[in-house]
Amino acid sequence: MTAQHEDVPDAHSLLNAFAEVVSPLLDRTADIFASHQVPFSQANLLVQMHEVGGPRRMAVLAQAHGVAPRTVTSLVDGLEKRGLAARTPDPDDRRVILVSLTEKGEALMQQIEQTSAELAEELFAQMPADERVALAKLLAKVRTPRPEGTPES
Incomplete structure (x- = not known):
């Protein structure tokens, strides 16, 4: 092995280094959600709802979240109890329920975004x-591909 190859970190070492960079963000974000008594599963849905913006059908949220519709119903129940999400009838089809973030939910997400920034x-x-440009290009190369049909979050 040449001296040049001895300095090349293995994939596991790179993954650990990446985790050391990402962990503080995840920890700070988890602390903010915990201070609002938002469990991890509800936090994921809250983030998803914020990213897609605007009211969404429960079935669409379930599909994008990768869970059964009844699971999203339970998660939304919890967010509603905390005043972070609200259900409203779809104006185009009153049989359909739309879910959106409340002002309190949006304020919490703004706090998360501020922490991230x-x-x-x-x-x-x-x-x-x-x-920074080089790092962005490298991260694009290792970004985990999404299964076909999975929406970007």
Whole structure:
């Protein structure tokens, strides 16, 4: 083995280094959700609802979340109890229920986004633009592909 190859980290080492970067963001985000008594499963749905924006049918949320419709019903029940989501009839089909974030839910998501932005600034403040571009390209190469038909989140 040449000296050049001895310095090449293995895939597991790279994954661990990546986890060390991502973990603080996940920990801070989890702390914010926990302070609002939002369990992880509800937090995931809350994030998904925020990202898609606007009211969505329960069935669409279930499909995008990868769970059964009855599971989304239970998750939405919990978000509703916390005042983070609300159900409304679909104006085009009153048999259909739409779910959207409330003002309180949007405010919580703004807090999460602010925390994320602050951490990103801490992590990348010292990184010059050319290194940021290079990192973005490298991350695009290792990004986990989504199964066909799975919506972007």
